[in-house]
Amino acid sequence: MPAVDLFIPCFVDQLFPQTAMNMVKVLESVGCEVHYNANQTCCGQPAYNAGYKQESHQVACKFLDDFPNQPDRYIVSPSGSCVGMVRNAYAELFDGTADQARYHGLQRRIFEMTEFLVDVLGVKQIAGAQLPGKYTYHDSCSALRECGIKEAPRLLLDAVQGLERVEMNESETCCGFGGTFAVKFEAISVAMAEQKVENALATGADYVVSTDTSCLMHLDAYIRREKKPIKTMHVADVLASGW
Incomplete structure (x- = not known):
């Protein structure tokens, strides 16, 4: 163990x-x-x-x-x-x-x-995980560029029963959060969030999923303000769904 x-x-x-x-x-x-x-x-x-x-x-x-x-x-x-x-x-x-x-x-x-x-651990699937709908994946800057994480979350998410992946354009582009960047450069930050959300919406996905709650919080704030028909979920929350 x-x-x-x-x-x-x-x-x-x-x-x-x-x-x-x-x-x-x-x-x-x-x-x-x-x-x-x-x-x-x-x-x-x-x-x-x-x-x-x-x-x-x-x-x-x-x-x-x-x-x-x-x-x-x-x-x-x-x-x-x-x-x-x-x-x-x-x-x-x-x-x-x-x-x-x-x-x-x-x-x-x-x-x-x-x-x-x-x-x-060599895990490829979380037993019992299920979530109906489509998801698109946001590669957070740090996870992708600092840790080299790209395939692992997609592998686990693709194994969730009822969930289908639809890749968005520019999935590797920054969402605009960047910690204090969102405070110091608000207009640029919001514009980047808008572009990311529009790319996600274009896929017809129900969820934007990522490894980082900071990115997801930033995107969710824009989604809620503009009343866009998509939700954000952390990968852990998806993998824990349905069981």
Whole structure:
């Protein structure tokens, strides 16, 4: 039974806790022994992206302390963005420090949920998962470009009973969120969300699905404001549907 430590990003913890619970449901269904350290907080990505390297290093040090330094324990998260931060940006933050070796050990053990299921456990289907309708997939920037995640979520989603994939144009194009980018450049951010939603609508899909709740929140805000006939769902919520 694989031992898994949950890494629940602050974004998911505060705004989409059900997604985290659904990830637990999915992991346990494939035989994982799930652990959660309630003392964990942010990975430091907001500070790092804003240029506050010293502050983000302090947060990163806490992150290392929050997870057991055990080579047989995986760390799994429902966020490609935050996994990308730990897997890549931490390499700069810990370069040449006393914690560098400990970080590299953690770096090898952290995974986004779908890549863990497919690439580590070899899972191709979540038993009982069912959701009627069509979905189109949004490749989040961090999941795709920082973690190389593309096929794993599609493989699992395509195996959901009653669900059909329809690819949209420019599925790999940014949705416009980008953390503080959406605040600092609101007009550009909204225009990018509009284009992404219009591409999704053109497929006739019922759902836009992704690995990142941040992207989905941004798109959902535009969808709700403009009253568009499509919904957003995190991949964990889809895989936990119907059972």
